[in-house]
Amino acid sequence: MPVAELQYVTKNYGPVRALQGISLAIEPGEIVALLGPNGAGKTTAVRILLGLAEPTTGRAAVFGHHPASQFARVRRGAVLQVAKVPETLRVREHIELFSAYYPSPLPLAQTIQAAGLKGIENRLFGELSGGQKQRVLFALAICGNPQLLFLDEPTVGLDVEARRGLWRGIRAFAARGGSVLLTTHYLEEADALASRIAVIAQGRIVAQGSPAEIKQRGSAAGLEDAFLAIMNESEPSLEEVL
Amino acid sequence: MSRIYFLEAKTEFLKLMRMRAYVVFTILFPLMFYCFFGLAMGTQSANPSLPPMARYLLATYGAFAVMGVTLYAFGVGVAVERGLGWLQLKRASPMPPAAYFFAKFAVSLAFSAIVLALLFGLGAVFGGVRMPVSQWLALYGTLMAGGTPFCALGLIIGSLAGPNSASPAVNLIYMPMSICSGLWVPLQFLPRIMQNAAPLLPSYHLAQLALAVLHAPTQGAALEHVQALAGFTCLFAGIAWFANSRESEKMYG
Numbered sequence: 001m002p003v004a005e006l007q008y009v010t011k012n013y014g015p016v017r018a019l020q021g022i023s024l025a026i027e028p029g030e031i032v033a034l035l036g037p038n039g040a041g042k043t044t045a046v047r048i049l050l051g052l053a054e055p056t057t058g059r060a061a062v063f064g065h066h067p068a069s070q071f072a073r074v075r076r077g078a079v080l081q082v083a084k085v086p087e088t089l090r091v092r093e094h095i096e097l098f099s100a101y102y103p104s105p106l107p108l109a110q111t112i113q114a115a116g117l118k119g120i121e122n123r124l125f126g127e128l129s130g131g132q133k134q135r136v137l138f139a140l141a142i143c144g145n146p147q148l149l150f151l152d153e154p155t156v157g158l159d160v161e162a163r164r165g166l167w168r169g170i171r172a173f174a175a176r177g178g179s180v181l182l183t184t185h186y187l188e189e190a191d192a193l194a195s196r197i198a199v200i201a202q203g204r205i206v207a208q209g210s211p212a213e214i215k216q217r218g219s220a221a222g223l224e225d226a227f228l229a230i231m232n233e234s235e236p237s238l239e240e241v242l
Numbered sequence: 243m244s245r246i247y248f249l250e251a252k253t254e255f256l257k258l259m260r261m262r263a264y265v266v267f268t269i270l271f272p273l274m275f276y277c278f279f280g281l282a283m284g285t286q287s288a289n290p291s292l293p294p295m296a297r298y299l300l301a302t303y304g305a306f307a308v309m310g311v312t313l314y315a316f317g318v319g320v321a322v323e324r325g326l327g328w329l330q331l332k333r334a335s336p337m338p339p340a341a342y343f344f345a346k347f348a349v350s351l352a353f354s355a356i357v358l359a360l361l362f363g364l365g366a367v368f369g370g371v372r373m374p375v376s377q378w379l380a381l382y383g384t385l386m387a388g389g390t391p392f393c394a395l396g397l398i399i400g401s402l403a404g405p406n407s408a409s410p411a412v413n414l415i416y417m418p419m420s421i422c423s424g425l426w427v428p429l430q431f432l433p434r435i436m437q438n439a440a441p442l443l444p445s446y447h448l449a450q451l452a453l454a455v456l457h458a459p460t461q462g463a464a465l466e467h468v469q470a471l472a473g474f475t476c477l478f479a480g481i482a483w484f485a486n487s488r489e490s491e492k493m494y495g
Binding site: 050051052070073074078080081082084085086088089093096097098100101102124137140144 | 256
């Protein structure tokens with residue numbers, strides 16, 4: 001059974017058709033990258049799987065349950081595109097509070113270790129660098145000892161070192177058997193982390209496969225060329241729809 | 243389960259305690275105003291029918307302080323956390339939604355308790371206010387409980403305002419409402435039209451109730467003011483619930 005699943009999901013925000021019939025399944029132990037340009041529907045797909053939005057039509061399930069169910073909540077963690085979290089709390093206080101929401105959280109020291117926060121656990125959130133802040137948000141995602149992570153553009157705006165640091169954390173989580181759905185518009189990130197890439201454009205999945213398979217689609221040297229080729233291919237059909 | 247509620251409230255308290263703007267606006271300002279208007283006038287009465295100013299203003303600045311603590315904690319707190327995505331992360335987590343609001347309520351009570359204790363201390367030590375312990379406690383309890391409608395009012399602001407507009411929105415409601423309810427200057431000195439309109443404001447009823455505890459002259463019976471405050475609480479809570487569900491439909495739905 002897939003750990004998370006979207007079946008023929010559409011989502012309209014008024015006249016805006018954010019998702020136009022998406023099917024996607026994440027199997028246990030997989031890192032799936034949802035790759036697409038801004039506005040493609042990546043965040044909407046994640047929001048539906050987090051129970052923050054209901055599909056207009058179609059079905060979403062997490063561990064076979066409704067995404068908003070407590071059953072799903074205690075088994076998943078998330079990094080969202082959060083603009084700001086309370087800045088006058090210490091790293092340790094943030095993690096302690098979030099850990100308390102879960103029935104069997106990781107020990108505090110282990111969360112701090114896994115997220116690379118050792119040495120800064122007593123700093124106020126507002127005093128941290130961008131990379132450190134993102135690591136705190138990652139710590140909040142893993143502190144409940146979840147089996148599934150949703151990471152919505154977790155490395156946007158980070159420098160190379162901070163990005164690599166977060167990648168290590170994600171790989172370590174997957175190595176322990178966790179599943180990950182990652183949205184990104186960095187091709188390199190999808191290539192480096194994912195066992196499977198789903199390319200999303202204008203609310204549809206236009207290509208899906210391993211990074212190697214996706215690259216072959218473009219008959220070109222890199223993933224970037226392949227991505228652009230897929231985008232161009234998918235355009236006529238989108239015009240028909242519109 | 244109760245541990246989540248406790249931790250949520252403790253964390254919320256630490257968060258606000260370390261925010262300089264919150265502490266200055268909600269604790270320092272009412273104390274400062276009380277020093278200027280209450281202690282400076284000391285044992286003088288503004289009018290022979292009124293108690294000494296230090297005593298009279300203890301009730302009204304007490305109401306003013308409790309309003310500030312709750313309106314900022316709920317109004318600005320919820321608006322910022324909702325507007326900048328923090329609340330979404332919590333909504334996606336297993337946190338019981340009630341814990342979030344419980345924490346805000348508990349912390350409003352805690353800050354009210356602190357600011358009232360300081361205010362009463364100023365009144366007793368520097369303002370020469372003397373009354374039986376039972377009366378001090380009755381005033382304390384009345385003002386603490388009187389914060390409830392403003393939690394709900396703050397929640398309305400928090401559900402509708404953006405993260406940057408919440409603070410001005412609170413000020414725009416808080417300051418005029420305080421003046422029009424006679425919290426800064428006794429109602430008797432306001433224009434007749436403002437005196438007539440004051441019963442439309444929840445803060446007026448809280449001030450009248452607090453003044454009644456001090457045996458100062460008030461308008462209307464205490465029970466009517468309690469009923470009015472309960473009515474405002476229900477009304478505001480209803481509007482907040484409506485605003486919140488509309489908002490979540492727009493954002494989450």
